[in-house]
Amino acid sequence: EIVLTQSPGTLSLSPGERATLSCRASQSVSGSYLAWYQQKPGQAPRLLIYGASSRATGIPDRFSGSGSGTDFTLTISRLEPEDFAVYYCQQYGSSPPDTFGQGTKLEIK
Amino acid sequence: QVQLQESGPGLVKPWGPLSLTCAVSGDSISSNNWWSWVRQPPGKGLEWIGEISPRGSTNYNPSLKSRVTISVDKSKNQFSLKLSSVTAADTAVYYCARELWAEDGSSGYDSWGQGTLVTVSS
Numbered sequence: 048e049i050v051l052t053q054s055p056g057t058l059s060l061s062p063g064e065r066a067t068l069s070c071r072a073s074q075s076v077s078g079s080y081l082a083w084y085q086q087k088p089g090q091a092p093r094l095l096i097y098g099a100s101s102r103a104t105g106i107p108d109r110f111s112g113s114g115s116g117t118d119f120t121l122t123i124s125r126l127e128p129e130d131f132a133v134y135y136c137q138q139y140g141s142s143p144p145d146t147f148g149q150g151t152k153l154e155i156k
Numbered sequence: 157q158v159q160l161q162e163s164g165p166g167l168v169k170p171w172g173p174l175s176l177t178c179a180v181s182g183d184s185i186s187s188n189n190w191w192s193w194v195r196q197p198p199g200k201g202l203e204w205i206g207e208i209s210p211r212g213s214t215n216y217n218p219s220l221k222s223r224v225t226i227s228v229d230k231s232k233n234q235f236s237l238k239l240s241s242v243t244a245a246d247t248a249v250y251y252c253a254r255e256l257w258a259e260d261g262s263s264g265y266d267s268w269g270q271g272t273l274v275t276v277s278s
Contacts, residue, residue: 147201
């Protein structure tokens with residue numbers, strides 16, 4: 048089972064700033080099957096990035112993903128007020144069990 | 157527009173079974189996609205429970221495998237979760253989700269239900 052470790056646990060930034068979130072896997076993620084989700088209180092998770100770097104349908108281009116192997120990054124280039132939420136990485140696809148990281152809370156500074 | 161809708165009891169007694177159903181609209185349960193269950197205890201992170209393929213193959217979280225069954229009802233275009241011998245630790249919001257598969261591979265969990273809170277209590 049692949050364990051995903053996200054850092055930092057909490058990130059405090061201001062609107063307009065750049066956010067960099069990290070996800071490290073305990074072993075190489077097959078096929079770069081690494082996704083990022085955004086979750087707001089009382090809502091289901093929303094897919095942002097799949098395949099480590101592909102934006103899901105309707106996701107603004109200020110969201111970008113990068114990385115391969117065991118190290119992955121989600122970058123939000125200029126934070127909008129609606130971007131403050133909890134973000135989860137997930138490895139999925141051909142190597143079950145699919146697993147989630149513990150989450151990074153992005154809060155307003 | 158794909159829509160998923162969870163349904164089932166919101167309160168389950170300890171050591172009893174938990175049963176939930178996810179109704180799918182806008183996609184066929186027999187398509188190339190996989191269908192999954194994810195849960196989230198109050199105030200905590202996401203936990204993957206398991207998945208089922210179009211052909212009925214299943215994968216489960218090893219920590220829950222002995223208690224979990226996921227099945228499909230093609231006639232109703234829905235899939236189900238059964239979790240046996242529940243305890244308070246199984247109290248969570250339960251989500252169903254679609255894992256979108258194409259010829260070039262998976263595109264992640266692109267559609268989710270709104271979630272249903274299941275509380276385990278006597």
